[in-house]
Amino acid sequence: METSKKINLIYGRQIAIVGGGPGGLALARLLQLGGADVKVYERDINQKARVQGAIVDLHYHSGLKVLEAAGLMDAFKIRYMQGADSFRVVDERANILLDDFIPSGRYTFGDEHFRPEIDRGALRDILIDSLLPGTVVWDSQLINLTFSNGQWEMQFKNGTSASSDLVIGCEGYRSRIREYLTDIKSVYTGAAIIQGEIDDPKTACPEIYEIFNGGSLMAMGQEKMLTVQPRGDGGLTFYAASMYPENWEKTSGINFNNPEEVYAYLIHFYNGWHPAFHKLFKACSHFTYRPLNYHPLKLRWQTRSNIIILGDAAHLMPPNGEGVNLAMMDALDLSNCLTSGAYQNIEAALAAYEEMMFARTYPISEETVEGIKDFASPNNESIQKLIQLFGGDEKI
Structure with a gap:
């Protein structure tokens, strides 16, 4: 009885990964372990160009699983932020509704409930350091892609170019690669966040620094939400979420490049909230307005044999704690499809990956989109629902 010969679908192929986020870098690592010739083209000028x-948080069945497959768990255990997986939920007057700091540390590696936190920059560094020297090509923002003589020709903003047999788009929701697979555009959820960064919260907003205590903080009030998270460098990031009309950034009359104008708006919008939150806004010198979009839930495209996408480029959804984990799982599934020898040609391998990806992300995206109003513009009922979801039974 003859057995079918396993085909190495990456042998002799030049593979280009466009985008150096966790998904793209994890994919590069996994493909290199399989012997692939791969380059990662990243728009940042260098590895330290910006705060990430x-x-x-990485999850047992996704992000942590991928790090294990990539042989990077030991590096992760050195760099992850112990205790950062704890959190508090408070109301607009900073009264604690749910406190998960006391039982923090009850889970550890190997427990499926453990979701260790790591700074995004640290995770990126772990993945980059695992790659062969020269894998990441910095200052490479893709501006044009053409197919000629059996290869993709890529032109970058810095004037350089490169060619590849297989192009994989991992460059997020503004993906240029997605345009070569589908012309469907993202849809606005009705919610948006105003993001702020503070480098020295211990000095600039000490009350908030004390409240969030190295973990995450979620403050909920009527029709608005505020989330505060630590950064690995000692700073913090906050996200002020609510429901806004589409294109509100342009129609609001607020210049988001002027911190004083944004601060004035936030003070008015969060009127009646504890003064500690106002000090948080005042401590921020740079704000970013981010509308929360998603890809249509039934988004599909015709599989091609030489171009594919993953992560937010393929299945954009509002923030739900799953984005990085889903992108990394995409990377693991795609690398397995390309290197396992289970498929007779690359188109079949890519089609199999897409089926896995859509089956995994569709229910998560649907649930997230349906719950966006509860998250961004909660009322008493949805606040209670969120408290219960996070594991508390306190009454408001």
Whole structure:
């Protein structure tokens, strides 16, 4: 009885990953372990070009699973932020509704309920350091992609170019690669966040620093939400969420490049909230307005044999704690499909990956979109629902 010969679908192929976030870098690591010739093209000028944002929690069945497959768990255990997985939920007067600091540490590695937090920059560094020298090509913002003579030709903003047999878009919700698979655009949820960064919260807003105590803080009031998260460098990131009309950034009359104008708006909008939150806003010198969009839940496209996307490029959804984990699982599934020898050609492998990806992300996206109003514009009933969801039974 003859057995089918396993085909190495990456042998002899030049693979280009566009975007150096957790999904793209995890994919590069996994493909290199399988012997792939891969480059990561990243728009940042260098590895330290910017703050990567707040912390991210990795989950047992996704992010941590991928790090294990990539041989990076030991590096992660050195860099993760112990205790940062704890949190508090408070009301607009800073009264504690749910306190998860007391039982913090009850879970550890190997427990499926453990969701250790790590600074996004630290996670990125772990993944970059695991790659072969020269894998990441910095200052490479893709501006044009054409297919010629059996290869993709990529042109970058800095004037350089490169060619590849397989292009994988991992560059987030503004993906240029997605345009070559579908013309469907993202949809506005009706909610948006105003994001702020504070480098020295211990001095600039000591009351908030004491309340969030190295973990995460969620403050809920009528029709508005405020989330505060630590950064690995000692700073913090906050997200002020509510429901806003589409294109409100342009119609509000607020210049988001002027911190004083944004501060004045937030003080008015959060009128009646504890003064500690007002000090938080005042301590911020840079704000960013972020509308929360999502890809249509039934989004699909015709599989192609030489171009594919993952993470937010493929299945954008509002923030729900799953984004990085889903992107990393996409990377694991895609690498397995390409290197396992289970498929006779690359198109079949890519089609199998897409089926796994959509089956995993559809129910999560649907639940997240349906619950966006409870998150961004809660009322008494939805606040109680969120308290119960996070594990408390306190009454408001």
